[in-house]
Each structure stands twice: as structure tokens, then as C-alpha cells.
Amino acid sequence: xxxxxxxxxxxxxxxxxxxxxxxxxxxxxxxxxxxxxxxxxxxxxxxxxxxxxxxxxxxxxxxxxxxxxxxxxxxxxxxxxxxxxxxxxxxxxxx
Amino acid sequence: xxxxxxxxxxxxxxxxxxxxxxxxxxxxxxxxxxxxxxxxxxxxxxxxxxxxxxxxxxxxxxxxxxxxxxxxxxxxxxxxxxxxxxxxxxxxxxx
DNA sequence: GACTTATTTGCACAAATAAGCAACTATTTC
DNA sequence: GAAATAGTTGCTTATTTGTGCAAATAAGTC
Numbered sequence: 001x002x003x004x005x006x007x008x009x010x011x012x013x014x015x016x017x018x019x020x021x022x023x024x025x026x027x028x029x030x031x032x033x034x035x036x037x038x039x040x041x042x043x044x045x046x047x048x049x050x051x052x053x054x055x056x057x058x059x060x061x062x063x064x065x066x067x068x069x070x071x072x073x074x075x076x077x078x079x080x081x082x083x084x085x086x087x088x089x090x091x092x093x094x095x
Numbered sequence: 096x097x098x099x100x101x102x103x104x105x106x107x108x109x110x111x112x113x114x115x116x117x118x119x120x121x122x123x124x125x126x127x128x129x130x131x132x133x134x135x136x137x138x139x140x141x142x143x144x145x146x147x148x149x150x151x152x153x154x155x156x157x158x159x160x161x162x163x164x165x166x167x168x169x170x171x172x173x174x175x176x177x178x179x180x181x182x183x184x185x186x187x188x189x190x
Numbered sequence: 191g192a193c194t195t196a197t198t199t200g201c202a203c204a205a206a207t208a209a210g211c212a213a214c215t216a217t218t219t220c
Numbered sequence: 221g222a223a224a225t226a227g228t229t230g231c232t233t234a235t236t237t238g239t240g241c242a243a244a245t246a247a248g249t250c
Contacts, residue, residue, distance in 0.1 A: 001121055010114045017108030022101055029187055047240050052198055071196050071247040079189050086185040092124055094178040132227060142210055147228055166217040166226045
């Protein structure tokens with residue numbers, strides 16, 4: 001793994017490594033349909049602006065995907081993608 | 096996954112989610128014998144105090160294991176343990 | 191078009207984090 | 221015991237990060 005890949009992976013892990021963001025991810029884990037920010041903000045008990053910013057980080061790192069639906073924005077997990085990256089790291093660590 | 100488990104997992108991911116720390120981990124990945132802090136500090140090009148602190152964080156999160164050997168401290172990865180936790184998260188995300 | 195609802199952005203602030211240097215401890219070597 | 225080597229800790233500094241409030245934007249509803 002070169003430095004660039006390592007940087008990207010670190011950014012992904014950092015995005016997942018914050019309690020509220022991880023909570024958002026876990027919430028989405030349990031949903032089989034995309035959720036809007038209001039619903040997600042409720043699960044963390046934070047201001048909507050906070051949820052918005054966390055979701056932005058997660059989106060930037062490719063953890064979640066967003067699609068507009070009227071005035072709402074529906075978020076869903078990029079399940080396969082993230083799972084694969086985590087497993088790749090696990091494989092590398094296990095050697 | 097309850098809040099406590101989520102907190103612990105977030106802490107682990109945060110520990111891994113910093114470039115220099117991830118670099119230390121990757122360095123250890125490629126070693127089949129424990130490495131001392133000097134060697135690890137060299138791979139990141141940081142002051143020994145910085146490496147020391149990063150290793151402390153990694154040890155606290157159970158990523159690495161330390162054993163004293165004379166004046167050196169030899170670090171090695173808790174490979175199976177970390178890999179398992181990452182895979183568990185991957186499984187949960189994949190649903 | 192006024193009003194409500196969903197979300198983002200600007201701003202301010204507090205807390206956490208990473209970094210390097212210098213000083214310290216501990217252990218080995220001479 | 222003095223010098224060298226390995227590592228940690230205290231201190232300071234700069235930067236990042238998470239948060240909430242208020243205001244702005246955007247889109248649906250009446």
C-alpha cells in the first residue's frame with residue numbers, strides 16, 4: 001500500500017472513527033431503504049446542522065450515497081464498497 | 096451494536112485513522128518479528144517522541160502489543176484481533 | 191405568493207490532536 | 221561510574237474538529 005492509498009484509507013477510517021458518524025452508519029445499516037437527514041439526525045440527538053456536516057464527511061469518503069427526493073436528501077450506505085475496503089485492510093493486517 | 100461497543104469501535108477506527116499511525120501499522124504488517132520504536136519512528140520520519148505517543152495510542156486500542164527487551168520495546172501487531180473487528184464491522188455494514 | 195419543512199452555511203467557541211524540542215528515566219556498554 | 225542508546229514525559233504551539241445557533245437556500249403545500 002503506497003502513501004496515497006494509505007492517506008485515502010486513513011481518511012476513510014477517520015470518517016468512520018467518530019462516534020456520531022459511526023452511529024449514523026449503524027443506523028443506516030439497519031435500514032433497507034434510504035433515510036433522510038432528519039431521521040438520521042434524530043438517532044444521534046444532535047442539531048440538524050451537525051448531522052448535515054457529518055453526512056457530508058461520510059459522503060466525501062464514499063461511505064454514504066445521496067439522492068435528492070423533493071426537498072429531502074435520502075442517504076444510503078455504499079455497503080459493498082466500504083465492506084470491501086475494510087476486509088482488504090483486515091486481510092493485509094492478518095498477513 | 097450498543098452505544099458502548101460503538102464507542103469502543105469508534106476509538107479503534109480513530110486510532111487507525113491517522114496517517115502516521117496507519118503507516119506504523121502498515122510497517123508492522125510487513126514484519127514477521129516485533130520491531131522497536133526507533134525502527135518505527137524511522138518509517139514515519141517523525142521525532143521519537145511522536146512515534147512513542149502514536150504507539151501508545153495503538154497499544155491502548157489493542158492494535159499493537161509491546162514487550163520489553165533490554166532497553167528496547169518491541170512492538171508487534173495483534174493481527175487476528177484487529178482483523179476480526181474490522182471484518183465484523185464489514186459484515187454488519189454489508190448486512 | 192405566503193408558509194412550512196428539509197437542509198446547508200456562516201460564525202463563534204471549546205476541546206482534542208499532532209508535532210517538536212528539551213529534559214528526564216532506564217538500561218546497556220565500556 | 222561515565223558515556224551511549226532507547227524511550228517517555230512536560231511544555232508549547234498550531235491546527236483540526238465537533239458543536240450549536242441563527243440565517244440562508246431550496247422545494248413542497250396551501
